[in-house]
Amino acid sequence: MRHSRRRRAPVRLVVRRQYADLTMRAPDAGVPAMLLEADRVTEPVDDLVDKLRLYPATGREGYVPVVFVFTGQTVAQRESRMRRLEQAARRYFAGTPHRGEGFTSVDYHQAVPVVVTELERITADPAGAAGAVWRRRGRDEWQTLSEAVDNPDGVRLYQVQLREVRRREAEREAAEREAQRPVCTQCGIKFADERRQETKRSAWPGEWDRLCGPCKREAADCAEAERVARRRAEEAERAAAEAPAVKPRSRFRIGRRR
Structure with missing residues (x-):
């Protein structure tokens, strides 16, 4: 017994388009x-x-x-x-x-x-x-x-407000950086930007990193003067130690017998 298959009609999609007048x-x-x-x-x-x-x-x-x-x-x-x-x-x-x-x-x-x-x-x-x-x-x-x-x-x-937001953000960041700016332990003055960056690059932070630029130079000059004075003192002491001993001469001369 054979079964016949009915073909389905193709489905057509009707798209409704809107047009302006x-x-x-x-x-x-x-x-x-x-x-x-x-x-x-x-x-x-x-x-x-x-x-x-x-x-x-x-x-x-x-x-x-x-x-x-x-x-x-x-x-x-x-x-x-x-x-x-x-x-x-x-x-x-x-x-x-x-x-x-x-x-x-x-x-x-x-x-x-x-x-x-x-x-x-x-x-x-x-x-x-x-x-x-x-x-x-x-x-x-x-x-x-x-x-x-x-x-x-x-x-x-938006562009106007964006510039204003960025300006306020920059001011806030600048205020935060200023609040964190180091103060010289010698004179109490805040570090200049150049000196602040210099201390940040220091591989071995030391006592001088707590000093501002002028105070650091003054401390360096004093340290150099002390080093020079100490070296000269050491050289003088070494020269005195290495000098040969000299016997003192008598005040009376003893004549030679004939």
């Missing part, structure tokens, strides 16, 4: 490129969040900005939608605070700048899109587009 440039605002989404407050917020997921690294601080322009419905509904987007997409735009004492800056290199506005707000502003009609998610104030996509608390602030 527009890819724009805003050179006047200092934005080389941004993705713009026009939203009529009709599709689910989760669909808006999906559009923040699949962007490659740009080699600069952060990813390409994504701008949402909301329109339609009521002011309250648009505001509610912007709040919901902020809550749902925070992990994409928030950035990571730098760790360590003295840092309040944020690392935005893996963050997507998310900016929102309302078409009604743009049309009502005398400056139009050039006005303070843009709000960066994570911030409370309305700003111009260049201000909204900028990161004043990002890498620039």
Whole structure:
């Protein structure tokens, strides 16, 4: 009895791709490129969040900005939608605070700048899109587009704070070195840097390593003078010991008999 095998139909994976409505440039605002989404407050917020997921690294601080322009419905509904987007997409735009004492800056290199506005707000502003009609998610104030996509608390602030942290660290290390600086046992003056390094290189620490430079030279001069005086005394003593004995002459001369 033969069993027939049924061929299974190939499984097709359907990948849903998200596309921005527009890819724009805003050179006047200092934005080389941004993705713009026009939203009529009709599709689910989760669909808006999906559009923040699949962007490659740009080699600069952060990813390409994504701008949402909301329109339609009521002011309250648009505001509610912007709040919901902020809550749902925070992990994409928030950035990571730098760790360590003295840092309040944020690392935005893996963050997507998310900016929102309302078409009604743009049309009502005398400056139009050039006005303070843009709000960066994570911030409370309305700003111009260049201000909204900028990161004043990002890498620039980090570099300033890093220099300040290093300066304080250098001052602390210098204070510790100064507190450990040796003091001359002769005159009570702290060692100069050169003298301190000299004593550190000494293979056989001795009494003179406790003296500062001037006191060491004075002690060396005294020791040399004592050595010279001692050598001369020894030489004089040795010369006296090695000299031949001389017999004393008589005061009276005895004449020779004839």
